Amino acid sequence: MNTMNFSTAIFFNEPEINYISQHNLWDFLDEKLNWITAHAPIAKIYLETHRGGKYVSKETLIRMKDLCKKNNIETAGGITLTTTPTNHDSDLFTTYCYSNPKDLEDIKAIVRYTAELFDSYVIDDFFFTHCKCELCIKGKKDLSWAEYRTQLLKKVSEEVVIKESKAVNPNVQVIIKYPNWYDEYQQSGYNLEMGSTLFDGIYTGTETRDPLHTQQNLQRYSSYFTMRYLENTRPNGNMGGWFDTLDCSYNLNSVAEQAYLTLLSKAKEATIYSLGTLIREDLISVPVLGYVFEHVDRLMPMLGSPIGVATYKPFHSSSENYLHGSLGMLGIPLEPTPYFPMEANTLFLTASAACDKHIISKLKDYLKGKHTLILTSGFVKAMAQKGLDELIDIKVTDSKISSNHFGVGWYSCAYNHYATSPEPITFPILEFATNDTQNTIAALTNNKSYPILLQTNYHNSQVYVLNIPDEYGSLEKLPQDVLNYIRKLCLKDFKLEVNGPAPFSVFLYDNETIILYNFTDHVGEYSLIIDNNCCKLQDLDSNSFITGDMVNSKNTFNFKINSHRFKVLKIVSN
Ligand SMILES: [Zn+2]
Structure with a gap:
């Protein structure tokens, strides 16, 4: 029985469960579960019923439930909505075509089968589509792919997944897991807005693994950031965070850090993917995770509710993708939300906020208060000719500047001090109206200075524009003095300054x-x-x-x- 401040779980996928069953490895699995639970407090196992067009038989699932019960582990269901690889020849991820009636019949059967066996199940993050078949092209009409797919997946969620599950088991809790690629949900049909109401709960992909050698460009901080974004999407409805040990063998700390950052967001549950991966090659991670779980369990009652610098990322938005992760690695504690935070004292906007068609009128209202607004150069560029000119006189040009020499803060007409980065960093060149706007941090080169942080005002508020380098990774190479200044600006509501070498993260709580x-x-x-x-x-x-x-x-x-x-x-x- 779980008596911790959060729950812990492992996901067991269909091929792994079927392998155990087909090779009669029940005693082997029992022995491994014994070892795992001796080294890590595991409360639950998600048993997957279907993946890649293959089912796990009812008999095997019942036997698996019994084995878990014997090891004092609860069970819940899991589904991955992928079809057989041969069904869709060109499909990279063998996801379903949600325009195809035959595929919808398959999905109906899968969710009914699962809901009959479990009172709760989670849908793994393959519930998306990048299908461009004839049916999808016809269905899309004049919509963008993102519009068509988010509408389609909402309809399928409502009319197939949830309806059919509840028809066979009215008590079933249907949980949708959202992937770690939070900046591109809509392009493949993930509709976060529907997650705020439609499902019984949502779950968060917090896998960050190896930020350098893997395909996804996710910084360690994203394990925390994505949890907070989904928690603020649906307060108390984010059922947990899900990470894995894939591509983490290069450094065991990477496993520990995914778990720590997931849990320090005040997660309700942490899920490790997957039991088969652990048994095959990553058992070494289990005692590490066991320690992390016990450590955070001790800490969690002492942590208040997470707080930070409000950042607004509207539903179905993207641009300056995954910049939040890089900002978080500079020690800027972000508290993201898909709802415009009119009450926040300080608001940080990246270019994704420009996806809100009403952003200018919201900002005008916001700036009536005594607030601080920090805009990235990407936001300014995205809003060129779209009304931002009325608030600030700053333009992002197509020209670039590279420099390793910076001036920071004001000292009369000069800078308060000067600092050097280990290598030149490339930024877009910003143009601004002198004395309407002040250059607070600048890159210096060839007898010229170029803005990195600009300050101006509108109504009762201060407005800053932070120039973002072409390559976000180079933010960490900015001189400490530059980063300390930016961090101080972001942290001013918290009456706090944090100075130190990047990368590091700051997590704040309201106690x-x-x-x-x-x-x-x-x-x-x-x-x-x-x-x-x-x-x-x-x-x-x-x-x-x-x-x-x-x-x-x-x-x-x-x-x-x-x-x-x-x-x-x-x-x-x-
Ligand atoms: Zn299709």
Whole structure:
């Protein structure tokens, strides 16, 4: 029985279950489950009923349920909506064609079969389509593929998946897992908006694996960010985060970090994919994950609700894709939402926010308050000729600048100090109206300076434009002084400054608790500057205290964090 502050689960897919059954490996599996549960607290196993056009028999599923029960593990169902590879010759992922009546009949049968056997099941993240068959081309008409596919998948979710499941089992809970590729859901039909109401719950793909050598361009921070985005899409309806050990053998910390970042978002459940992968080659990850689960279970009651700099990413939006992950690795704590956060003191917008057709009127209302608006250069570019000119006089040109020399902050007409990056970084050149707009951070080269951070005002608010380099990965190479300045701007509502070497992440909670996670491959030296003279920091892991020093009349706490480790710090009164 699970008595932890969150649940833990493993997904067991169809080929793996059928392999056990066909080769009569029940004792072998029993032995492995014994070992796994001895090393990690596992509360639940998701048993997949179907994948790739193949079913697991009722007899095998019942026997599997019994085996799990013997090992004190609950069970739930799982479905992957992929068809046999031969069905769709050109299909990269063997997903179904949702315009095809024959495929819809297959799906009907799969969900009915699963709902009869389980009171809860999760749909793995292949519930998408990139089909461009004759039927789909005809059905699409004048819509974009994203519009057609999101509408189609919503209809199929409602009229086939949910309706047919509830018809055979009115109590069944149907959970949809959304993939880790949050910036491109709509292009393949994933409709996050429907997830906010239609299903009994949603689930989050938090797989980040190896950001460099794998096909997806996902930074470690995305494991946290995507959880928060889906939690804010459907408060209390995000049932958990799902990661795997695929491509993680290069560094066991990568497995631990996916689990930590998933859970530190205050997840209800963590699911590891998959039992077969663990048994075949990744059992070494199990004790690591077991430790992470126990560690976070101890910490979780001490963490309040996650907070951060509001960032608005509308439903069905994309552009500057996955930039949030790179920003999060700079120590900017983002709190994403698909609903415009009119009450937020500071709002950070990337180009995806430009997908909201009413963004300018919302911003005009927002800027009536005493707020801080931070726009990326991508947003400014996307909104050129679309009404942004009325708010700010800043343009993104097609020209580029490369520099490794930067000026930071103001000192009369010059910069307060100058800093150098290890290599030149390439940015778009921004044009602005001098003295209507102030150049606060600049890249310096060839006797010229080019804006990196611009500041202006509109109504009662301050508006900043942050120039984003062509290559997001190079953000981490900006000089520490530049990053400290940007971070300070983003953190000003929290009366907090965090200085240190990127990449690292900051997680904030509403009970004066802060987590700093060092992602560098070396020990990092950090300073936390708090606008409160009468406090100290309690390290909640070691129960020790860090006392501050007054530096420039600010309470400054200096400490080190080892590579790929984190500190959980609580601000307590002296
Ligand atoms: Zn089709």
